[in-house]
Structures are given as C-alpha cells and as structure tokens.
Amino acid sequence: MISGQNTDTTDMDLDDMSFNGQSVNMTEDEDTMAVEAHVRALVLLEDALKKKEWLLLDREIEYEKSQELNPNCPFLHQQLVLDLSHKLQEVQLLKNGDSAAETRVYPYPDSVNILLGQSFWESEEYLDEGSRPGALILAASQILGYSENILDTYGAGTLTASDICAAFETWMNHNGVYRNGIYTCCGEALRDSVCEESSMSHSLLPYMNESDETDLKKATLDILCDCQKKCLLVNLIEKPQALLTLPWFPIITTSLVQELIDKLKQVKFKCDTRADGMKIAYTDPRTTNIIYVGNLFWKQKDYLSRGSRLGTIILYVAQLLKHPHIFDGDTKDITSETTVEHQGSISPRSLKETLNKNIHNHNRDPPLPLKNCTPSNIGDSHFSKSETYGKHTADTICAAFEIWMSHKGSYENGSYTCCMETAPYSVCNNSVMRSCLSELQSCLKDFV
Structure with missing residues (x-):
C-alpha cells in the first residue's frame, strides 16, 4: 500500500526503524508519481517472469556457475524476481521530510517501508538508469537482505542490490525507443516491459560447440x-x-x-x-x-x-x-x-x-x-x-x-x-x- 495521506510519525516507532529524517505527507502529484512508479516496477517484474526463458536463470543453476557465461552480467534467478514482486506488493512508500535526503530503505530485512527522498521525484519516469521503478526495485532488494554494495555486511548471496537494479535498468532494458506503440528493438507493445533482445538475453545464450x-x-x-x-x-x-x-x-x-x-x-x-x-x-x-x-x-x-x-x-x-x-x-x-x-x-x-x-x-x-x-x-x-x-x-x-x-x-x-x-x-x-x-x-x- 502507498500512503500519501496518513503518514503521521507518531504512529511509528522511530527508535525501532532507526532512520534519519521524518516522514511527511506527499502532495497529490507526488502521490500520483509514487503510485505510478510502484505499478511500473511490479509490471516490469511480472514481465521479466513472463520472459524468463530469455532473461532469467533457473533456480537450480548456481549463480557462481552462471558467471562463466558473462562475468560482468548480473544474472537473476526466477525465484529472486518472484520474491521482489511479492515484497513490493507489501511495501508502504513514505516521503522523507528532509529535502536533501536521498531515496533510502530502512536497513532491516523485515521492513515494509520505503522512505523516498527528493531525488526520487527527479528521477526518470520509465525504466532507465536512475529511474523511479529502478529505485523501488533497488529498495525491495535491500529489504530482502541484499546489501546496496559489496562493502556492506548484511547482504545475501553474491549479488548486491545495486546489481539487481542494474539488471533491470541496464541489462534487461530496451535498447530501442518506444515509437508508434512498439519498441523499435524487438517489437514489444507493452510500454513498461523488459526486452527479449536485451544484453541480458544475449549473455544467457549458450556458447558454440x-x-x-x-x-x-x-x-x-x-x-x-x-x-x-x-x-x-x-x-x-x-x-x-x-x-x-x-x-x-x-x-x-x-x-x-x-x-x-x-x-x-x-x-x-x-x-x-x-x-x-x-x-x-x-x-x-x-x-x-x-x-x-x-x-x-x-x-x-x-x-x-x-x-x-x-x-x-x-x-x-x-x-x-x-x-x-x-x-x-x-x-x-x-x-x-x-x-x-x-x-x-x-x-x-x-x-x-x-x-x-x-x-x-x-x-x-x-x-x-x-x-x-x-x-x-x-x-x-x-x-x-x-x-x-x-x-x-x-x-x-x-x-x-x-x-x-x-x-x-x-x-x-x-x-x-x-x-x-x-x-x-x-x-x-x-x-x-x-x-x-x-x-x-x-x-x-x-x-x-
């Protein structure tokens, strides 16, 4: 659920949440942008699952083994994407009252709150590097326990939250433009979608005999x-x-x-x-x-x-x-x-x-x-x-x-x-x- 109306901090135990800043009410425009970004992120995750044959690893395949395909590519398992989708359906988006604050997530794996800073509203609307849907996928990854970068200590597995975000914003994203109702790179009609002809797809292809x-x-x-x-x-x-x-x-x-x-x-x-x-x-x-x-x-x-x-x-x-x-x-x-x-x-x-x-x-x-x-x-x-x-x-x-x-x-x-x-x-x-x-x-x- 996204809240732009009932964000009174007296209802929350701030000591337990341990974040710097104070949540405040969103404006009507900000609430609309947050809702749209939330929906877009969920649609993107669902689309990746539909195209799992080309974009995702089977759960049984070890991540370390997948690195032999392309050591620079952040491969994702199907179960991870499913977990991200489930977690994003539970979260509550709050606005940080500190105008200088960055988008952030409470650093607890079981949290269901994402605190949005000023940079969130200035980000790209559609999936791209530095986009609002990508920011929510990054936050959901952190909630699942993935560290934002490799230096953090509470992450899960080899991937980082930044890797997971990059998998969508860079590796699975369309290389073409959306024109006349379709993407020029692959003919996909769904605006909020990932690409079967993306770099992720190319990286998952098998090596020649x-x-x-x-x-x-x-x-x-x-x-x-x-x-x-x-x-x-x-x-x-x-x-x-x-x-x-x-x-x-x-x-x-x-x-x-x-x-x-x-x-x-x-x-x-x-x-x-x-x-x-x-x-x-x-x-x-x-x-x-x-x-x-x-x-x-x-x-x-x-x-x-x-x-x-x-x-x-x-x-x-x-x-x-x-x-x-x-x-x-x-x-x-x-x-x-x-x-x-x-x-x-x-x-x-x-x-x-x-x-x-x-x-x-x-x-x-x-x-x-x-x-x-x-x-x-x-x-x-x-x-x-x-x-x-x-x-x-x-x-x-x-x-x-x-x-x-x-x-x-x-x-x-x-x-x-x-x-x-x-x-x-x-x-x-x-x-x-x-x-x-x-x-x-x-x-x-x-x-x-």
Missing part, C-alpha cells in the same frame, strides 16, 4: 595468415597523393590484419537459435570478445566468397575492433550494402573487367564502388580518396576479403581452378586485389 568454434577460428586465421604470405597487404604509404590517380579499392595494411588475428584469438562464439531467424550474426557493445551467430549463419558458404561464414567472422571481428559501418563526417560508406546480408549483387568477373579497364585508362573513372551504384561523395570537393584509405569500416574490411582477395575459381579435386592453390582456406594470388596492388606499386614508383 567447442569443435565448431575451433574449426571456424582455424579456417579464418588461415585466411588472414595467407594474405600475409601472399603479400596482398601494404605497409604505410609514404606518398598518399598517388592514390588519387587510382580507382578506389580497399587497401588492407599488415597492422590491421595483425589486429584482426590477435582479436580473433580472443573471441568466443555464442549461438542465438531463437525463432526469428533473421540475424546471421551480431555483436553486443557490452561484450568485447563475443560474436553471436544465428541459424542463418550456418546456411552461408563454407569457403571465402561473398556471403561466407569466414567473411562474416572477419566483419564482426572488425566490429569488435571498433570499426564502424560508416565513416565519420560527410564521407559515406560506399560498401555499406556489402555486409553479410548481401543485398544487391555484382559479378566478380564484371568487377575485375571494369577495374582492369580503369587501370589502363589514363582518363580515369571516379572511384570504383563495390556495388552497381554511384557513391554520393563522388565529385564532392571535400572528399579525398587519400584521406579515406586506411579509414576502413567493418564492411570494407569484409569486402576486401570476400570480393577483392577471394578465389574466382571453384575448389575442385583438391585445388582452386583459378590459381591451383591447394589450401581450401586461402586467398588468391590472381585476385582483383593483386591487380590493384600492382598498379599501386607502379603509381608509387612513377609518382613525383
């Missing part, structure tokens, strides 16, 4: 190491002005490939087998070394080419290295549509023929895009090719391997028909990238 992970890592590392052996990479270009005479192509440096190799060795894979089936793969900004793969990932091609599993891994390792999908400023990413979704199409043979024509044409065409369209930045006086070389997006890095370095022949009878390479997970000595780099070397040699 160890043998599959080992095979994928080894194959991708073979690709990255092979491009080093075949000299399809460049070091720092001392004369970047020479690049202005060339059609655009993705220059991949030795240092970038080494970064990809080092990061891939740290990466773990998790499987998202949920029914939507729309995601090939993705990363979560809160997890620095995890790539999540969906059901469609396994339907991609085995060998390196457009729409391959190995190219997908390279793309998302690049994302983990903080390479964006678009360049900063006005310069657009001309390969944004060559990601693992592979929208549109282009013939590799046509691409190579066009490139060769450009290379041998002194009146050079504009920078060559990776798709049959004209980048919006062509002809823009503020756009400099020499400045964009080396400023890769994750997509251009992926395309460099899937399109520019990959074999154009098929792998038959133990070798590729285009160059007779016997290693199945390799790049091609006769690739488009080889032609580009040969022309680059010529330009650098002749450039004055």
Whole structure:
C-alpha cells in the first residue's frame, strides 16, 4: 500500500526503524508519481517472469556457475524476481521530510517501508538508469537482505542490490525507443516491459560447440595468415597523393590484419537459435570478445566468397575492433550494402573487367564502388580518396576479403581452378586485389 495521506510519525516507532529524517505527507502529484512508479516496477517484474526463458536463470543453476557465461552480467534467478514482486506488493512508500535526503530503505530485512527522498521525484519516469521503478526495485532488494554494495555486511548471496537494479535498468532494458506503440528493438507493445533482445538475453545464450568454434577460428586465421604470405597487404604509404590517380579499392595494411588475428584469438562464439531467424550474426557493445551467430549463419558458404561464414567472422571481428559501418563526417560508406546480408549483387568477373579497364585508362573513372551504384561523395570537393584509405569500416574490411582477395575459381579435386592453390582456406594470388596492388606499386614508383 502507498500512503500519501496518513503518514503521521507518531504512529511509528522511530527508535525501532532507526532512520534519519521524518516522514511527511506527499502532495497529490507526488502521490500520483509514487503510485505510478510502484505499478511500473511490479509490471516490469511480472514481465521479466513472463520472459524468463530469455532473461532469467533457473533456480537450480548456481549463480557462481552462471558467471562463466558473462562475468560482468548480473544474472537473476526466477525465484529472486518472484520474491521482489511479492515484497513490493507489501511495501508502504513514505516521503522523507528532509529535502536533501536521498531515496533510502530502512536497513532491516523485515521492513515494509520505503522512505523516498527528493531525488526520487527527479528521477526518470520509465525504466532507465536512475529511474523511479529502478529505485523501488533497488529498495525491495535491500529489504530482502541484499546489501546496496559489496562493502556492506548484511547482504545475501553474491549479488548486491545495486546489481539487481542494474539488471533491470541496464541489462534487461530496451535498447530501442518506444515509437508508434512498439519498441523499435524487438517489437514489444507493452510500454513498461523488459526486452527479449536485451544484453541480458544475449549473455544467457549458450556458447558454440567447442569443435565448431575451433574449426571456424582455424579456417579464418588461415585466411588472414595467407594474405600475409601472399603479400596482398601494404605497409604505410609514404606518398598518399598517388592514390588519387587510382580507382578506389580497399587497401588492407599488415597492422590491421595483425589486429584482426590477435582479436580473433580472443573471441568466443555464442549461438542465438531463437525463432526469428533473421540475424546471421551480431555483436553486443557490452561484450568485447563475443560474436553471436544465428541459424542463418550456418546456411552461408563454407569457403571465402561473398556471403561466407569466414567473411562474416572477419566483419564482426572488425566490429569488435571498433570499426564502424560508416565513416565519420560527410564521407559515406560506399560498401555499406556489402555486409553479410548481401543485398544487391555484382559479378566478380564484371568487377575485375571494369577495374582492369580503369587501370589502363589514363582518363580515369571516379572511384570504383563495390556495388552497381554511384557513391554520393563522388565529385564532392571535400572528399579525398587519400584521406579515406586506411579509414576502413567493418564492411570494407569484409569486402576486401570476400570480393577483392577471394578465389574466382571453384575448389575442385583438391585445388582452386583459378590459381591451383591447394589450401581450401586461402586467398588468391590472381585476385582483383593483386591487380590493384600492382598498379599501386607502379603509381608509387612513377609518382613525383
């Protein structure tokens, strides 16, 4: 029950409650805000229980064991959320008469009173970091005996009350916005709800089978190491002005490939087998070394080419290295549509023929895009090719391997028909990238 009317402190044993401050009557607006926050907190807890399959641990699973999934994530048991809901249904909300006081709860596990300070009324209305519903979940956790932080002594278990609050306000909360009656991240219509596509959900997904992970890592590392052996990479270009005479192509440096190799060795894979089936793969900004793969990932091609599993891994390792999908400023990413979704199409043979024509044409065409369209930045006086070389997006890095370095022949009878390479997970000595780099070397040699 929430009280905004009968809060006379003479009815309470203040010595037993041991709090600093005095409860006073709430205004009508404050009472309305408190009631709404109370209802929202209860609805959020109920929604988490409805979505327990994606957001909560089974009671039987030990909390310490769950930390193997993601040591930074505050996993919650179903029973804990149920206990929070029951406790919040019993509490009485009181207003602290000290205007400088923070929201607080009486430090006794059996208390049913939550004293609200001035910061409560100034908090966010809906679930978010520093929200009113989150504050009530924090208080209910303390009533259950969880310490506010790890330094307190009366807490229960490994979790703290702050962890439990963060589980809702940060880890289970929607990443999208509520627009036109639904959340943009997951399509949920309930305004006061938690998200099945949240970071908590991603953290609870199972790791990939160890043998599959080992095979994928080894194959991708073979690709990255092979491009080093075949000299399809460049070091720092001392004369970047020479690049202005060339059609655009993705220059991949030795240092970038080494970064990809080092990061891939740290990466773990998790499987998202949920029914939507729309995601090939993705990363979560809160997890620095995890790539999540969906059901469609396994339907991609085995060998390196457009729409391959190995190219997908390279793309998302690049994302983990903080390479964006678009360049900063006005310069657009001309390969944004060559990601693992592979929208549109282009013939590799046509691409190579066009490139060769450009290379041998002194009146050079504009920078060559990776798709049959004209980048919006062509002809823009503020756009400099020499400045964009080396400023890769994750997509251009992926395309460099899937399109520019990959074999154009098929792998038959133990070798590729285009160059007779016997290693199945390799790049091609006769690739488009080889032609580009040969022309680059010529330009650098002749450039004055």
